[in-house]
Amino acid sequence: xxxxxxxxxxxxxxxxxxxxxxxxxxxxxxxxxxxxxxxxxxxxxxxxxxxxxxxxxxxxxxxxxxxxxxxxxxxxxxxxxxxxxxxxxxxxxxxxxxxxxxxxxxxxxxxxxxxxxxxxxxxxxxxxxxxxxxxxxxxxxxxxxxxxxxxxxxxxxxxxxxxxxxxxxxxxxxxxxxxxxxxxxxxxxxxxxxxxxxxxxxxxxxxxxxxxxxxxxxxxxxxxxxxxxxxxxxxxxxxxxxxxxxxxxxxxxxxxxxxxxxxxxxxxxxxxxxxxxxxxxxxxxxxxxxxxxxxxxxxxxxxxxxxxxxxx
Numbered sequence: 001x002x003x004x005x006x007x008x009x010x011x012x013x014x015x016x017x018x019x020x021x022x023x024x025x026x027x028x029x030x031x032x033x034x035x036x037x038x039x040x041x042x043x044x045x046x047x048x049x050x051x052x053x054x055x056x057x058x059x060x061x062x063x064x065x066x067x068x069x070x071x072x073x074x075x076x077x078x079x080x081x082x083x084x085x086x087x088x089x090x091x092x093x094x095x096x097x098x099x100x101x102x103x104x105x106x107x108x109x110x111x112x113x114x115x116x117x118x119x120x121x122x123x124x125x126x127x128x129x130x131x132x133x134x135x136x137x138x139x140x141x142x143x144x145x146x147x148x149x150x151x152x153x154x155x156x157x158x159x160x161x162x163x164x165x166x167x168x169x170x171x172x173x174x175x176x177x178x179x180x181x182x183x184x185x186x187x188x189x190x191x192x193x194x195x196x197x198x199x200x201x202x203x204x205x206x207x208x209x210x211x212x213x214x215x216x217x218x219x220x221x222x223x224x225x226x227x228x229x230x231x232x233x234x235x236x237x238x239x240x241x242x243x244x245x246x247x248x249x250x251x252x253x254x255x256x257x258x259x260x261x262x263x264x265x266x267x268x269x270x271x272x273x274x275x276x277x278x279x280x281x282x283x284x285x286x287x288x289x290x291x292x293x294x295x296x297x298x299x300x301x302x303x304x305x306x307x308x309x310x311x312x
Contacts, residue, residue: 040137046222049130050123056130069126076119083112101187103296107194110203117207121214125151128217131226142236144229147221147277154213157279158286168270169280173287180295189296197297204293212286216278219244219264220271233272241265263288 049056054070057063083089090109096102128151135146157163164170191200223243228236245261248254255263267281274280 040134042131042134042138043226045134046127046131046226050127050218053123053126056133057126060133065129069122069129072122073119073126076115076117076122079115080112080119083108083115103187103189104192105189105195105200106192107199110195110200114203114207117210121210124214124218128221131222135225140229142228142232144225144233144236145276146225147275149277149279151213151217154217154278154282155209157282158209158212160279160283163280163283166280168273169284172266172284173291176288176291180291187296191297200297201294204290204297208286208289208293211289212282215244216267216271216282216285220268220281221276221278224268224271225276228272237265237268237272241268 045056049069053073054066054068057065057069084091086108088106088108089112090104090106095104095109132146132148132150140146189200191197219240224236224240226236227240230236231239241261241264244264245257245259248257248260267285270281270284271278
């Protein structure tokens, strides 16, 4: 994700902060004067949760969540700042060889990528968590609902048999695996001696867990739900999928706009089909990325990652 994208979200947040809030008769706050940040507006909660991770949770008295979202975001940004400032950090212009379809990777760059991924997706998770907490004060239209499954349960979703055993999960994953095996040496990650294969695979497994939970929480849990409420389920699915695709540049091992939009549409369809529960879409997103990462590390796979990158 480029810095301008984060800036755009902040502008939206500032606009929402000054706008009139949606107020419920079941207001949980007993204040004579209530600033808008304490409003029960789901959109304001989501935007505030993104810009200020953990703040909405703290206002709700959920201090453990506040600690987790704020700490993981700050540590992620600090780690990214530290590693990206090192002399051996490889920036994006030098990392991707579009002619040979190779990405160059060393230990410093791997750590920078991992920590920035943690920071961004912690912001995504905080946003959806805040949206969930405010959604209970609103009546949703178009048969839309907000899942009660907490973000903390989504970490288990890729490993639950009830998700993996569904044909709508394993069939697309088998197709992805078949596509990888049929196209060798299309895209590869070239590691230097500072990164072992075990370390690269570990980063693939752990990093994509943050990616799948965070991006599904934000793009499906928040955007697909909210847009389906505002526009209707079909239009909401289309628009949220286009937004997801727009944040994928297609550079390096990142999915192109078209591929990300199509797969985002499938993930959004699963989200709606499961009564807006995120578990299955998290599982599918996670394993698509893991399969892609394994292919690239082992033999130069051809499946691009569904991952939003943050660049400064």
